Amino acid sequence: MYEKAAPSGSRTTVGGAAGIGRPLTIRIVYNPPMRSERERSGGARPVTPLQRQRQSELRAALRERFPRQRGQLLPALHFLQHEFGHLPDWAMEVVGWYLGVPVSEVYGAATSYTELRLEGAGECLVRVCTGITCWMSGSSGLLETIASWLRKNPGGGVATVEEAACGFLCAMAPAVEVDGRWVGRATPEAVNELLPGSALP
C-alpha cells in the first residue's frame, strides 16, 4: 500500500527504469492512514467534531440511497441541493469520496449545470423569467418592481432576485418563481402574496 503524494511519507529511491540511467523517485507511505484520517486529509479545512458528525451522517444517507457508481454523481448532487438548498464544499467532498470521484471532478461537474447552486440563495429566492415571451409581456418591469419592494422591505430575511432564462411557462407569461413555486400570468400583487412577510409597501 502506498500513496503517491502523501505528505508524511518516507522517501525511498529505487533504481532507474528501463535503463534510462536516471533514478526514479517514488514515495512510499508505510502504515497507510486509517480511513478517518484519510478523509480528514481530503478536506482543506480543519474538521470539528460537529462537522465530522455531519460528514458521517451524510455518508450514511448516501449509502442508503445510491450505489457507489460514478453514474450516481448527478443524482447525489441533486440530493445535496435538495437537502441543503445548495452544494456546500464539504458535502461535495463527501460525495466524491463516497462515489470514488476526485473532488475536483465533482466540482467540475457541479459547476457545469445551471440548476445546481454552489452558494446558498437568500432566505427567499425569486426568479423572474425574462425569456422572449415573458419579456414581451413585461417581465422586466415586473423584475424591477419586485426588486425594489424587496430592497425596501426584505421581510426580515435576505432575498435573492434573479433573472431566469426560461421557466418553460411561455404560454403563461409572464412567469415568476418564488421559492420553487411558479406563478403564471404574474402580477406584482400575485407575486407579493408569496414573498416573506409580504414585501408590498
Next chain:
Amino acid sequence: MTGDAKAALQQIRREAARRLEARRDGRARVAVQVSHCSISVGADGVAEALSACLPDAAYVVQAGCDGACFEAPKVITALPDGGNRRLINAGAADAAAVLAGPHAAGAAWPEDFYSRQHRLALDGCGEIDSEDIDDYVAHGGYEGLARALSMTPGEVVEEVKASGLRGRGGAYFPAAMKWESARSVPSDRRYLVVNAEEGEPGIFKDRHLMEGVPHRIVEGAIIAAYATGASEAYLYINAEAGLSARRMQLALEQAADLGLLGGDVLGSGFGLAAEVRRGAGGYVCGEETTLLNTMEGYRREPRLRPPFPTESGLWAKPTVINNVETLANVPYILATGAEAFRRVGSGAESGTKLISLSGSVRRPGVVEVPMGTPIRDIIEGIGGGPVPGQTLTGAAVGGPSSGVIPESMLDIPIAPGRLHDTGVILGAGGIIALDGRAEVLDVVRMMAAYNAAESCGKCTPCREGTPRIVDALDRIASNGGSEGDLEELRYLAHVVGAASLCGLGQAAGTPVVSALHFFGNEMSAVR
C-alpha cells in the same frame, strides 16, 4: 409466443375496465387539468378544493393540460347521464359550478383551437387520468405494444421505417434507422435513453406529453427497446419538470405492476427495466452525447462523434436516444399501421408535429398539427392572431439554434430540416409570434446571450465566439454600430457555425444570420 401478448393485454383490459367501473360507481367524474403550467395559476388548489367539497356523487381525477394553456385551470366533468361540463379559468371558489353551473363563464368554446389540430401524440391528453394506468388502457393503450410483441424486432423496425417517422427532438433523423443501427452492433447489452431534457427556451411540448399521457411514452419506450434489443431504459427528465418526473415514475411503477415492464413483458419473454433520471439544467444537455456524459457523472460537455451513440453510447454500449415526442408517436404507428401514419401530414413528410406556441397570440399553448401546415395557420388560425392592439411583425421559430422570420414569410409550411437558407429550422417546434413590442435586435441578442451562457466551454470557437456575437450586438444596440460590426457579426456567425463541436455552437450564429438577412435595414436603422 405470438398470440400471448395480445391475450395478456385482453386480460389486463378486462381487469382495468372492472376497476374503473367500480371506481366510477354511477358518479360524476371530475377531471382537473393539473400540469406545470396550470399549477402556476392555481390548478392544484382547484383540485384540492374540489376533492374536499364535492358531494359523494362525484370524484376527482388529475389529468394533464390538454394544450389549451390559455384556458387553465380547466375542469372537465363527465356526468353520469353522459353529459359534459367544462369550466375554464376556474378558481378554487368555482367548485359548485362544476356539477350544476353553466358552461364556461362567458367564453365560447374556441372551436378553431381544436378543429385545426390533428392529435395523435396528444390524443386523450387532458381527459385521461394521468395517474392511473387503467384509464390509459381503457383508452386503447398498450395496443401498439401488444402488436409489436407479436412481431419480430426486425418487423417492428420495418413498420416504423415504412411510416417515415423521424426524430422529433429537432434533428429529424429517421427513428427506425437508429434502432436498426444499434441493433446491428454486436454487444452483450444495449440501452434506450428517453431524451426528456427539454431545455430549450420557448419549448414545453414534451412536458405536456409526460404530464398528460405518461403511459404513451412508456409504451413507446418499451416498443423502441424491443426493436433495438435494449434491456434497460432510462428516462432523462429536465430538472425543472418535477411533475413530469413524478408522473413518469408513477407510470413506470404501474406498468411494472401489470407486467408491462420487468423480466417478462406481457408474457413475451422480452425483459426491460426502466428508471427515471433527473437532469440539472442546461440547453446543451439535450444534445445526445452531452446527455450521456451527464448520466455517467461527467461535466456537461459533448463528445466527439463518431463513434455515434448507437455504436458506443452509455457506458460504451450501443445506445438509442429518442425524444419524448418521437416515442409518443410509436404506439399509434404500431396499433394502426404505418399506412395510417403516412396519410397524416404533407406528401413528403408523414405525421404530426407538436408546436409550443407562445408570444403574441391570443391562445398560447401546445398544439399538434400535420407536417406541412403553414406557420401562419398555426399563429393566426389556431393561436387566434396577435394580442389585442398589436400587429404581427414576424416569428422566432425553432428556438435559439434557429432564427427569426418576418411576417411576410409566415406562409411557409412546417417541415423537418431547414425552413429557409439562412438556417432557420423548425427544431423542436417552438414558435414565438413577435409583435411591435419586440425589437428584432433585442430578440436576437436574447438568443445570442442564451447561447453564450449555455456554451459549455469545451471547444474554443463556441466558447470565445458566442460572447463576441453578443458584444457586437451590444455595440449595435448602444450606438448603432459600424459597418465593421455588421461585418464582424457575419464573420463570427460563420466561424462559430463551421468550427464548433456540437449542435449548440454550429447553430449559434443562425439567429444573427437570419436577422441580418430579413431585418438588416431595421437593425441598422436602430442607430
